[in-house]
Amino acid sequence: MRQRAGAAPGLVWLGGFKSDMQGSKAQALDAWAGEHGRACTRFDYSGHGESSGAFRDGTIGRWLDESLAVFTSQCEGPQILIGSSMGGWMALLLARALRQCEDSRASLAGMVLIAPAADFTEALMWQRFPKDVKKQIEETGEWQRPSAYGDGPYPITRALIEEGRNHLLLDGLIQTGCPVRILQGVQDPDVPWQHAQALVTRLAHDDVVMTLIKDGDHRLSRPQDIARMLQAVADIA
Incomplete structure (x- = not known):
């Protein structure tokens, strides 16, 4: 974990699937926080970057628990979540989890979601996989995705797909309780802009x-x- 002391609202970086806290966006965010005297927290999920654990053992629920633990134990006061790709889904799930959390010293001031991949294990993976890939995942427990x-290549496990179904959001209204800004590339091959548009309606x-x-x-x-x-x-802060 990397943490910078500073004023509120602080910034919390939530990285993407197979990404880490040393990426260009995360480092730019930390530099901006330093220039403007803002607190900033970055961390890696288990199996990512500098964290221990195997990537193939990760699930959405496990990474959410880790995100919640960092937020509630390391952050204080209002925070802006900046979530990229899977981190966008994590930010939305974290907002939901915080509504049931009574011992957090931190609260949400806003979200900036970059190509948010809400429900990606189901909507952008499983529903798009050809039959032979689905069969391999079901029978062997994983598929090496190029x-x-x-x-x-990296493993897409049956546990990732099946456990991800416990955290789907796009089948109902999503209440964040804070301002949300979404940045979405029209040429994005992984998260179509229509997927982000569907999120906005929720x-x-x-x-x-x-x-x-x-x-x-x-x-x-x-x-x-x-x-x-x-x-x-800056607009939210």
Whole structure:
């Protein structure tokens, strides 16, 4: 974990699937926090980056528990969640979990979601997988998914898919209780912009703004994309 002391509202980075806290967006966020005197918290889920554990043992519920533990034990006062891809789903799940948490010293001031992959294990993986891939996962427990980002194939496990069904959000209204800003690339091959649009229709809070970036990809890590992320954070802060 990396934590920077500073004023509220603080910033909490929630990374994506197979991403880590040393990525360009996370580091830019930390640098912005330093320049503006804001608190900033970054961490890696188990099986990611500098954290222990095997990636194949991870599930949405396990990573959510880790996120909740960091938020409630390490953060204090109002916080802005910045969630990228799977981290967007984590941010929404964390908001729901916090409504049932009575001992948190921290609260939500807002969210910035970057290509939010809500329900991705079901909507963007399982429902899209061909029959032979589904069969392999069901019979052997995992499938080695090729990576488009040059880091080799990685396991998609039956546990990830099945446990993920306990955390689906897009079948009902989502109450965050805070402003939400969404940045979504139209050229994103992993999280289609229509998926982000469907999420907007489920957000019950009035203060929700989605920005479509016509030439944006999934990572949204170009300088102009990072500038948009930081501006969204600044607007809420």
